[in-house]
Amino acid sequence: MAAKTFEKGNVAIAKAAVAAGCKYYFGYPITPQSDIPEYLSGVLPGVGGQFVQAESEIAAINMLLGAGSTGKRAMTSSSSPGISLKQEGISYMAGSEIPGLIVNIQRSGPGLGGISPSQGDYFQATRGGGHGDYRILVLAPATVQEMYDLTILAFELSDKYRMPAMVLADAMLGMMKEPLEEWIPKQAEEDKSSWALSGAKGRERRKIKSLFLGDGELAEHNWKMLEHYREVEAKETRVKIEVHDDCELAVVAFGSAARIAKSAVDRLNDEGRNIGMVRPITVWPFPYKEIRELAEKDIPFLTVELNVGQMVEDVRLSVEGRSKVSFAGYPPGYLPSPDEIYEEITKLLDKKD
Amino acid sequence: MKTVFERPQSLVDTSFHFCPGCHHGTIHRLVAEAIDEYKVRETTIAAASVGCSVFLYDYFDIDVVESPHGRAPAVATGIKRANPDKFVFVYQGDGDLAAIGTAEIIHAANRGENITVIFVNNTVYGMTGGQMAPTTMLGQRTTTSPYGRDFAQDGYPIRMTEMLAQLEGVGYAARVAVDSPAHLGKARKAIMKAFATQIENRGMGFVEVLCTCPTNWGMGPIEANKRIAAEMIPYFPLGVYKERTGSDFM
Amino acid sequence: MPRLTIHEDRCKACGLCVEFCPKDCLALSDKFNPQGYHPVELVNPDECTGCAICAKMCPDVVFKVEK
Numbered sequence: 231m232a233a234k235t236f237e238k239g240n241v242a243i244a245k246a247a248v249a250a251g252c253k254y255y256f257g258y259p260i261t262p263q264s265d266i267p268e269y270l271s272g273v274l275p276g277v278g279g280q281f282v283q284a285e286s287e288i289a290a291i292n293m294l295l296g297a298g299s300t301g302k303r304a305m306t307s308s309s310s311p312g313i314s315l316k317q318e319g320i321s322y323m324a325g326s327e328i329p330g331l332i333v334n335i336q337r338s339g340p341g342l343g344g345i346s347p348s349q350g351d352y353f354q355a356t357r358g359g360g361h362g363d364y365r366i367l368v369l370a371p372a373t374v375q376e377m378y379d380l381t382i383l384a385f386e387l388s389d390k391y392r393m394p395a396m397v398l399a400d401a402m403l404g405m406m407k408e409p410l411e412e413w414i415p416k417q418a419e420e421d422k423s424s425w426a427l428s429g430a431k432g433r434e435r436r437k438i439k440s441l442f443l444g445d446g447e448l449a450e451h452n453w454k455m456l457e458h459y460r461e462v463e464a465k466e467t468r469v470k471i472e473v474h475d476d477c478e479l480a481v482v483a484f485g486s487a488a489r490i491a492k493s494a495v496d497r498l499n500d501e502g503r504n505i506g507m508v509r510p511i512t513v514w515p516f517p518y519k520e521i522r523e524l525a526e527k528d529i530p531f532l533t534v535e536l537n538v539g540q541m542v543e544d545v546r547l548s549v550e551g552r553s554k555v556s557f558a559g560y561p562p563g564y565l566p567s568p569d570e571i572y573e574e575i576t577k578l579l580d581k582k583d
Numbered sequence: 584m585k586t587v588f589e590r591p592q593s594l595v596d597t598s599f600h601f602c603p604g605c606h607h608g609t610i611h612r613l614v615a616e617a618i619d620e621y622k623v624r625e626t627t628i629a630a631a632s633v634g635c636s637v638f639l640y641d642y643f644d645i646d647v648v649e650s651p652h653g654r655a656p657a658v659a660t661g662i663k664r665a666n667p668d669k670f671v672f673v674y675q676g677d678g679d680l681a682a683i684g685t686a687e688i689i690h691a692a693n694r695g696e697n698i699t700v701i702f703v704n705n706t707v708y709g710m711t712g713g714q715m716a717p718t719t720m721l722g723q724r725t726t727t728s729p730y731g732r733d734f735a736q737d738g739y740p741i742r743m744t745e746m747l748a749q750l751e752g753v754g755y756a757a758r759v760a761v762d763s764p765a766h767l768g769k770a771r772k773a774i775m776k777a778f779a780t781q782i783e784n785r786g787m788g789f790v791e792v793l794c795t796c797p798t799n800w801g802m803g804p805i806e807a808n809k810r811i812a813a814e815m816i817p818y819f820p821l822g823v824y825k826e827r828t829g830s831d832f833m
Numbered sequence: 834m835p836r837l838t839i840h841e842d843r844c845k846a847c848g849l850c851v852e853f854c855p856k857d858c859l860a861l862s863d864k865f866n867p868q869g870y871h872p873v874e875l876v877n878p879d880e881c882t883g884c885a886i887c888a889k890m891c892p893d894v895v896f897k898v899e900k
Contacts (some may be wrong), residue, residue: 254665280664284657285690292654292687296630296661299648304665322651427646427662429669431625437640439631439649584836588888588898599893603870604847608892764853764886797847804847 237410239377239403240265243333244273246381247305249414252331253279254304256293258286258312261345262401263335266307287312291319291332298323298330299438301426303385303419307333309401310351311342313359320394321360324455325440327425329388331381332366332396335404338562347402347486348562352540355398356514363452365459367395367466368514370484374408380511382415389420391462398513400536402486402565462515469517473506473524479578480506480524481571482545483534484513487560491534493568498575505575513541521548530554532578534571537561591615593624595644604804606794607635607703609761611642613771614674614701617778618645623670630658632675632684635709639674653684656691659698670781672699677718678708681743688747695752695786699777702743702789705796706815713799717741720814725799740818744791748824754785756825760793762811766821773823785827793819835883835900837875843895844872850887850896856880859887 237245244266247255255270267283274281284290290306297304308316313334323330334355338348355368367387369380381397388395427436442448473480483491488509495505506529510517521531530553533542538559546555558574560566590596594615599608618624624645631639633652640647650658655673663671680688680702691698707725708714715728718740722731732740748756755777759770770792777788793815797807837858844866850873851859858877866872873895875881883900 254661256661282660282664282694284660285686288654289657289660289687289690292651292657293661293664295650295654296648296658296663297665298661299658300628300662300666300669302665304661318651319654322649326649328648427628427648428666429624429626429628430644430646435640435644436646437649438647439640441637441649584899586897586899587835587883588885588896590894590897594894598843598868601892603845604849604892606892608894609890612892612894764889767889804849805852808849808852 232411232413234409234411236407237374238265238405238407239374239399240335240405241269242374242377242410243307243381243397244269245412246378247331248273248277249412250303250382250385251419252303252305252385253277254297254302255279256282256284256290256297256304256306257308258284258290260309260312262337262404263307263309263333265404266333287315288318291316294330295319295323295328298328299326299427301422303389305331305333307335309335309337310339310348313351313354317360320366321358321362321364322440323394324358324364324366325362326438327392328394328438329392330394331384331388332394334396334398336398336400344563345401346563347400347536347565349400349485349487349536349540350562351398352513352535352537355396356516356544364455365514366393367391367462368398368512369395370398370511370513371403372485372488372509374403374406374410377403378410378412386415386417387466389422391458392425393458398485400486466512467515467517467520468511469520470509470511471520473508473529474504476504477506477529478504478582479530479532479575480508481532481534481575482508482510482521482541484510484541487534487536490566490568491571494571494575497568497572503579516544518544518548521545522550522552525549525552528553530556530578530582532556532558532575534558535560536565591619593618593644595642597641599642600638601635602798604795604797604807606705606761610701610703610792610794613774614672615643616771617774618643620775621778621782623778626668627670627672628662628666629671630655630662630673632673632679634676634679636674636676636703653679653682654687655679656684656687656696656698656700660691660694660696663696663698672701674701675703676709677702677704677706677716681717681741689750692747692750692787692789693752697781697784697786699781699788700790701774702791703794704791704819705794706740707796707799709796709799720818742819744789744824747789753787753789753825754780754827755788757823758791758793758819758821760811760816760821762793762808769821776826835881835898837881837883838897839873839875840895841866841872842868843893844870845893846870846872847892849890849892853886853890855884855886856882
């Protein structure tokens with residue numbers, strides 16, 4: 231087993247990108263993710279890569295689009311207001327089927343909001359975020375180790391499915407330090423030579439685009455994308471479920487909210503209760519099927535989020551009225567303690583009893 | 584018998600969708616001639632822009648990626664940084680480059696991105712239906728300046744070449760026109776230079792081409808062609824504004 | 834004598850070639866091409882010097898010039 235180091239979540243993402251063979255970074259400074267460009271600006275030139283500090287997040291995402299169109303593994307990172315600016319480019323990348331990694335170390339909004347952790351960008355991340363009918367892969371780490379592991383996975387899935395991937399973390403996960411075990415992926419990078427732009431030498435010219443004006447062309451393109459999304463949903467949904475028989479209630483939470491909720495759940499179980507925990511690791515594709523299966527066993531849910539109610543809508547869509555879904559939300563600028571979530575769960579159990 | 588003029592090889596053998604007399608076709612042909620001249624067809628990756636020029640990929644026998652409106656210089660930056668051995672050019676109109684994409688062109692220029700930029704200035708938004716552009720002349724009537732562009736309300740037409748020539752990252756900057764055989768000769772030469780600038784790693788090569796949009800100007804092709812010399816050139820003077828020949832590129 | 838090949842189907846009858854031909858060799862014809870335009874034709878072949886100004890001015894790359 232490799233030695234562990236003590237790393238910040240942001241640095242874990244940056245290190246994972248290098249381990250995954252990403253040589254090109256394009257970004258713009260914004261708190262609380264600037265450790266990522268700061269780290270990569272030091273490392274990438276030494277591995278034959280390029281670090282470009284763009285004039286804006288808009289330019290950065292379009293640089294990613296350009297590099298991605300040539301099949302090169304590349305990334306950008308930002309935080310909430312900056313991710314809003316990137317939505318135009320993300321929509322174009324999705325429409326043009328260009329892979330690339332976007333990291334969102336969420337801060338709080340709306341507007342300039344603040345720099346405290348938040349999960350307020352859940353809708354933006356999981357509903358596409360920009361214009362048009364599209365989805366992107368969204369992975370939600372809950373530990374520094376997962377910041378590393380899911381960054382590598384995000385690159386792999388993005389390449390495999392030719393769609394942009396996002397690592398959706400927040401200021402808490404980005405700024406805190408935890409033990410990290412680094413590893414180098416064994417899987418060879420996806421062969422992109424069948425579609426990537428490289429100059430029309432010895433083959434027909436290629437065009438990578440999202441404009442389809444011909445009769446029925448765009449509808450056909452959208453149907454094709456949908457079919458692709460269905461495949462991703464079937465094959466790539468990831469969720470950590472800790473639910474035992476006769477579970478009294480299951481908490482659904484992702485990312486840093488899941489960490490806090492897990493402490494409360496563990497305490498209740500230590501006290502003899504039977505509380506389950508469901509932690510979506512991919513929030514798109516969302517584990518609708520897995521949560522529905524639990525709902526069919528009449529397990530009620532409590533969704534805990536660092537916002538005023540976003541993922542809870544997906545939980546309700548999973549459950550479709552089969553069982554009760556409650557919500558505990560914490561708007562930005564305030565982080566709940568495990569005790570508060572303990573109280574929330576206890577209240578629900580009391581009502582039920 | 585010797586061929587004096589023929590269709591450049593890099594230009595796909597098909598009809599342009601452009602309106603009669605529109606100079607996009609002429610400029611496409613000049614760019615294709617430069618691709619042929621420098622033998623870069625097989626190593627070229629272009630970033631198409633938004634507007635009438637988006638169909639670049641239907642006309643050039645090269646690899647092309649489509650960019651969002653105004654972002655082609657950023658897209659080209661990504662392509663070139665990840666593929667320094669490729670020849671990368673963008674082809675943008677005035678609405679694209681001089682309005683929504685101002686930040687992208689200025690900073691790509693300032694970083695000295697080793698790309699070639701063809702900037703098509705016809706003083707109007709073409710594909711969207713003839714709205715006022717940043718380059719629209721004072722007094723020019725468009726669908727969004729129905730009383731004529733008024734400086735008190737809309738400011739003055741923007742001169743991009745002069746602005747970009749100030750930046751250290753630009754290796755070559757010129758403004759040309761395609762309204763006469765003499766001007767065409769100079770335009771061809773300027774585009775060749777802008778290609779050479781990239782090939783010789785001397786930073787951004789930038790060529791602004793003054794041209795017509797007969798449809799949106801409400802003019803016939805001949806009348807529109809005459810407007811270039813009569814109205815545009817006096818405000819947008821032709822010439823080479825920057826030409827770095829030595830190794831002063833830092 | 835120079836040879837001018839005109840790709841009539843591509844012509845949009847903008848007239849720039851007619852306007853700039855120094856020898857007045859070209860004119861728009863009365864017939865229609867498949868695009869619905871009156872394509873250019875060489876009406877004065879004896880005067881053509883093969884200077885290729887028509888080809889250079891043409892936005893639709895309609896001409897091929899040999900001499």
